[in-house]
Amino acid sequence: MTVTVESRPxxxxxxxxxxxxxxxxxxxARKLVRTALAAWYLEDLVEDAETVITELVxxxxxxxxxxxxxVVVTRPTEKLVRFGVVDRxxxxPYMRTDSNGDNTRGRGLLLVDALxxxxxxxxxxWGKQVWGEMKCD
Incomplete structure (x- = not known):
């Protein structure tokens, strides 16, 4: 029996x-992430990836x-997907570790770090790109 494996670009x-x-x-940006992950057959990453790109944006x-x-979504290697936002x-950015009282803003990079x-x-x-990478085994 021959098994054909479809490559993931x-x-x-x-x-x-x-x-x-x-x-x-x-x-x-979330739609762009969904489109890229669907093209690469990586739909299982969508929920976390959408949260990451939302925080970066x-x-x-x-x-x-x-x-x-x-907004940039790439696959630097077969096992990694990178989500980035470029600005001027x-x-x-730095990750806040203080509780900052009741303020719900300013903790986005904690989510990026966790996901x-x-x-x-x-x-x-002229600027920077902030990015997060997820493994796609």
């Missing part, structure tokens, strides 16, 4: 979209400088 071009720097862009909306952001601010295998910031001369 990796690498470029990936998926990306430039969006307005506004809270409503999180919904468009929210941070960019709050802290970026210009009127647009860029060079300020590096991804690793996350970080790539700094560029």
């Amino acid at each position: 990796t690498g470029h071009p990936g998926y990306s979209q430039t969006l307005p720097r506004e809270p409503e862009s999180a919904a468009i 929210s941070n960019a909306v709050d802290h970026a400088r210009l009127e647009s952001i860029r 601010s060079r300020n590096v 991804t295998d690793r996350w970080g910031t790539d700094r560029y001369r």
